Amino acid sequence: MAALHSCGKKARVAACAFVIIAAEFEINAHLSIFGRIDNLMDEHYSEVFGFPALGRAAYRGIKLRF
Numbered sequence: 001m002a003a004l005h006s007c008g009k010k011a012r013v014a015a016c017a018f019v020i021i022a023a024e025f026e027i028n029a030h031l032s033i034f035g036r037i038d039n040l041m042d043e044h045y046s047e048v049f050g051f052p053a054l055g056r057a058a059y060r061g062i063k064l065r066f
Helices: none
Strands: 002-006 009-013 021-026 031-038 046-048 057-064
Antiparallel strands (some): 002 009, 021 031
């Protein structure tokens, strides 16, 4: 565990692993599809003390190139 200093106060924080996976598949020269999952293991953590980060999140979409 690491020590976190905030406004003169100390707090203990546990180590965690943050996993992101992403993929993109090109269908042709002008079209591709993509997807991404952030925080795959749904870890609960705070980047800033007192403000919890989002849980697992998934994104997907298409890209058009002209």
